Amino acid sequence: MALLLACARLIGYSGPRSPSLAAALEFIHTATLLHDDVVDRSALRRGQPTANTIWGNRRAVAVGDFLLGRAFEMLVDDGSLDVVNAISRASMVLSAGEVSQLASHRQIETTEETYFRIISAKTAALFEVSCQIAGYLPGGNKATAVKFKRFGRSLGIAFQLTDDVIDYVSTSARMGKDAGDDFRDGKVTLPVIIAFARGSPADRRFWEDAMQGNKVSDTDFAHALKLLEDTGAIRDTLARAYNHGRVAKSHLSSFGNSRAKSALSMAVDFAVSRCF
Template identity: 50%
Template sequence: MTGETGLTPLHRLMADDLEQVNATIVQRMQSDVPLIPQLAGHIVAAGGKRLRPLLTLATARMCGHTGSRHIGLAASVEFIHTATLLHDDVVDESQLRRGLDTANSLWGNQASVLVGDFLFSRAFQLMVADGSLDVLRILSDASAVIAEGEVNQLLTANDTETDEGDYLDVITAKTAALFAAAARVGAVVAERPRAEEKALERFGRGLGIAFQLVDDVLDYSAEAEKLGKRVGDDFREGKITLPVVHAFARGDERERAFWRRCLEELDQREGDMAHAMELLHRHGALDAGIARAESYARDAREAISGFADGPIKDALLEALRFSTARAY
């Protein structure tokens, strides 16, 4: 693994399994209704890191699973994730995702929501095919928590009074719940003790939160462009993320009025983005976000410290390091 960084070691070690997952995804998104595979194929082909299904594949293998149950379950995890992306883009009225037109901008909101529902259904079919009530419980519970997180985010959208606890509640539900479930399922299929399940769940949750917190920081960082992200999307949409929460709490009344105008009223003018970034730097809000992410990453690292050393554990730890290193 010498010289390999980021998600490369995980992708290399799981390449054969991931190829089977991708084949399962292509097979399961087929339908006699032509629009379904067309729209679903658009968002699946848009790529992404496949980090969530990789967690299921890697934890299963690290725990000694030698069968193929983890393939269908990793595909199920990716279907849940893809369905939530389709729904998120409708709710956020997003026009671009990873530099490409969103499904809702091409086919409309109704088709995107309904195909998202189709992918959720496919995910549950794969869970049922696996036959484990434990797996079904873990992934269905995660799906319910994600939906709660999405509704909670809707209720707190554009609200500058959102505090750190409120925001962490949202991302723990909306983002980290699926990371946690994806990692835990690996131990379930390997029939490992409950303590190992919980340890991997903790690892996945910490990784998911750290990953999202760094995404929040990257929205206000030139580093985003290097990673294929568009700087300022969260600001333009009026999203209240952790850097904003910190800057708002530490700012004076004039600064708070600026945040209210830009994020609550969405009254944004030329130069506002630059001023927002200046305020975030002035109050150390980006550094605070990174520090918070690193604290969750440390907890995740501690969570899998008891597992035997080996290439897969090393790759998971490198993925964890990458989750925060992207900010630099």
């Protein structure tokens, strides 16, 4: 992944191991997307039909499994036990995050604590390990790996917070997904959690019905968006995304200025501004 390559360049490494590790991580990432689309019954990803829509669930899952197997074969060939341990742990965290997300589906009483635990496992874990393992390459050390890990975690959280806002404020033409997909699927994201907590009794009943799948029309979605705006849920979710972005950049402060550092900083800026 690009983050791994940029982190590797930040410590002065440009050898063959970083592209190979990046490819292995991309295989893992693609596998999780294939599996997620089956679990979520998604028909579109980035505006294109999903693999399960075209070839069916069984083939999509089988290809995902193959990619996972090939990825770990490449990691074994790399020969770093630190890298294998980091990615193995991240894979377990990702799986646990998927289970937690399924358990919270349509649960309007989901707390912010639970929400952040889920996105830390589902999204931040992959960002985290992608950056972390660059620290184990020549030119890095365990202290560097920790800095990269913390950078990736904060970046991943910022990315997911922005993604949750995108579902309400962006367009399918811009983002390759229909606005309101999460709303209609009953995903209790941070904007919903905030709006539900701050809403009137009538507003809270609306959210309860919506998350149970009883409010799925365009009119319902427009009302949901108004409630999010009136309660400041969109504004405050983005504020938290920007804060996590600032934290991410702070973990790069000990590194000297370079093109790689600028690229990582730009990645943070993109993560928190891509819905506009």
